[in-house]
Amino acid sequence: MTYTELGLLAVAGTVVLDVWVLRTRLLRRRLFWVSYAIVVFFQLVTNGLLTGFRIVRYDAAAVIGDTQPVFLGTGRVAYAPVEDLLFGFALVTQALAWWVFWGRRGVQRTPVAGPPRRWLSGGALGGPSRTGGPTPGATGDDQTA
Amino acid sequence: MAHLSYLGVLLFVVVGSGWLEVVLRTRVYRRWKRLLLSLAPVVVLFVAWDLYAIARGHWTFDADRTTGVLFPGDVPLEELAFFVVVPVAAILTFEAVRSVKGWAAGDEVGRGASR
Numbered sequence: 001m002t003y004t005e006l007g008l009l010a011v012a013g014t015v016v017l018d019v020w021v022l023r024t025r026l027l028r029r030r031l032f033w034v035s036y037a038i039v040v041f042f043q044l045v046t047n048g049l050l051t052g053f054r055i056v057r058y059d060a061a062a063v064i065g066d067t068q069p070v071f072l073g074t075g076r077v078a079y080a081p082v083e084d085l086l087f088g089f090a091l092v093t094q095a096l097a098w099w100v101f102w103g104r105r106g107v108q109r110t111p112v113a114g115p116p117r118r119w120l121s122g123g124a125l126g127g128p129s130r131t132g133g134p135t136p137g138a139t140g141d142d143q144t145a
Numbered sequence: 146m147a148h149l150s151y152l153g154v155l156l157f158v159v160v161g162s163g164w165l166e167v168v169l170r171t172r173v174y175r176r177w178k179r180l181l182l183s184l185a186p187v188v189v190l191f192v193a194w195d196l197y198a199i200a201r202g203h204w205t206f207d208a209d210r211t212t213g214v215l216f217p218g219d220v221p222l223e224e225l226a227f228f229v230v231v232p233v234a235a236i237l238t239f240e241a242v243r244s245v246k247g248w249a250a251g252d253e254v255g256r257g258a259s260r
C-alpha cells in the first residue's frame with residue numbers, strides 16, 4: 001500500500017478505535033478538538049522542519065504530491081506531504097483515546113490536571129470553570145491501579 | 146552538529162510541551178503508569194507502520210542529519226523517540242486545555258453526561 005492509502009486506513013481505524021472499540025468518543029468532545037487544533041499547529045512547525053531541511057524524505061510513488069519540499073504545493077502543506085496530517089491525526093488521537101480509556105478504567109484517574117499555578121490563573125488565561133467537579137489535585141480513587 | 150538535527154527537533158517538542166506539566170499542572174508525567182499503558186499500544190502500532198514504510202522505501206532519513214544509531218529494521222533511534230515524544234506532547238496539551246478550561250474528557254470521577 002502507498003502512504004496515502006495507509007494514512008486513510010489509519011484515520012478510519014482511529015475513528016473505529018475511539019467510537020466503538022475503546023468507546024472513549026473523544027471525537028465528540030470540544031476538549032479533544034481544541035487540543036488537536038493546538039497540536040496540529042505545532043505538528044506543522046516541527047514537521048516543516050523535518051521535511052523542509054530534508055531530514056526525512058519521501059518516495060514520489062508513495063505520496064500523491066510533489067517530491068520537492070515546498071511550503072505550499074501539490075499535496076504539500078508546510079513542506080510536508082499531506083499524508084503526514086493523516087498520520088499525525090491517527091498517532092495523536094489514538095494516544096489520547098488510550099489515555100482517556102485508562103482513566104475511565106480507574107488507572108490514575110487522579111491527581112487530575114490543574115488548576116494552573118496561581119500567578120497564571122489570576123491572569124489572562126482566566127480560571128477554570130468547575131461546577132461540582134472533584135477538587136483539583138484530589139486523590140483518593142483507585143490509587144492502587 | 147548537523148547529525149543532531151532530528152534530535153534537536155524532538156528536543157524542541159519535549160521542552161515546548163514539558164513546561165505545561167509545571168505551569169498548568171497537567172500531572173501527566175506524574176501519572177506515569179497510566180502514561181506508559183497509553184503509549185504502549187500506540188508505539189507498537191506506529192513502529193510497525195514505520196518498519197513497513199522504511200522497508201518499502203516510503204520515507205528515508207538523511208544520514209548526515211541523524212545520529213546513525215539504527216535499530217533492527219533500519220529504524221533510526223530518532224524515530225523510536227518520535228513515537229514516545231509526540232504522543233506525550235499531545236497528552237500534555239490535552240490535559241493543559243483541561244486544566245485551563247475545565248472541560249470534561251469522560252474520565253472524571255463520578256462522571257456525568259457533561260460534554
